[in-house]
Amino acid sequence: SSELTQDPAVSVALGQTVRITCQGDSLRSYYASWYQQKPGQGPVLVFYGENNRPSSIPDRFFGSSSGNTASLIITGAQAEDEADYYCNCRDSTVNRVLFGGGTKLTVL
Amino acid sequence: EVQLVESGGGLVQPGRSLRLSCAASGFTFDDYAMHWVRQPPGKGLEWVSGITWNSGNIAYADSVKGRFTISRDNARTSLFLQMNSLRPEDTAMYYCAKVRNWRQGGEVAGSSYFDYWGQGTLVTVSS
Numbered sequence: 001s002s003e004l005t006q007d008p009a010v011s012v013a014l015g016q017t018v019r020i021t022c023q024g025d026s027l028r029s030y031y032a033s034w035y036q037q038k039p040g041q042g043p044v045l046v047f048y049g050e051n052n053r054p055s056s057i058p059d060r061f062f063g064s065s066s067g068n069t070a071s072l073i074i075t076g077a078q079a080e081d082e083a084d085y086y087c088n089c090r091d092s093t094v095n096r097v098l099f100g101g102g103t104k105l106t107v108l
Numbered sequence: 109e110v111q112l113v114e115s116g117g118g119l120v121q122p123g124r125s126l127r128l129s130c131a132a133s134g135f136t137f138d139d140y141a142m143h144w145v146r147q148p149p150g151k152g153l154e155w156v157s158g159i160t161w162n163s164g165n166i167a168y169a170d171s172v173k174g175r176f177t178i179s180r181d182n183a184r185t186s187l188f189l190q191m192n193s194l195r196p197e198d199t200a201m202y203y204c205a206k207v208r209n210w211r212q213g214g215e216v217a218g219s220s221y222f223d224y225w226g227q228g229t230l231v232t233v234s235s
Contacts, residue, residue, distance in 0.1 A: 096168075
């Protein structure tokens with residue numbers, strides 16, 4: 001399969017830890033990157049590769065990968081983390097980039 | 109400061125053409141691959157096309173192959189997307205995005221970490 005699958009919605013209590021997952025065959029060969037998008041704004045890179053976080057992103061954002069699943073983990077979720085999150089990676093068989101369908105994170 | 113500013117969107121009838129531009133500044137444009145990503149209203153992100161730093165490799169999503177053409181002018185630090193034979197399903201916000209990796213070789217899809225994005229330009233295809 002050349003798709004990336006994400007849960008449509010996830011919720012987390014303020015200050016708790018949440019895991020957002022992304023599944024796809026291409027993730028067995030390539031690392032994912034993760035993007036946060038808030039309403040009316042362009043996406044922002046929050047984590048990429050094996051273990052990389054842009055300097056402007058809080059250190060409560062982590063990434064992990066195992067088999068065909070990539071995860072974005074937010075420890076101590078804050079109200080400002082409420083947003084849509086997308087994963088992407090390159091297709092392992094075709095010269096193209098894949099995006100997951102996105103996960104809407106609600107911070108309760 | 110890296111800036112990507114898209115322009116050229118608007119309302120267009122089905123079957124017509126439109127050319128999008130992305131003006132880049134704040135980084136050495138000709139060292140990085142660039143991509144177009146779109147987002148239909150209320151929906152998720154969809155990769156459209158990518159071009160390597162030297163235009164040596166170009167790729168398209170199946171949904172736009174044969175209708176859209178990506179190009180870049182490194183002297184003008186600009187990225188373009190020529191969109192022909194537009195369809196209602198092409199209606200979306202179109203973003204240009206810069207990749208993280210410097211002069212990555214090989215296939216353009218190999219550089220899929222998009223570290224900067226523009227604010228987008230809206231394309232509406234409707235009669």
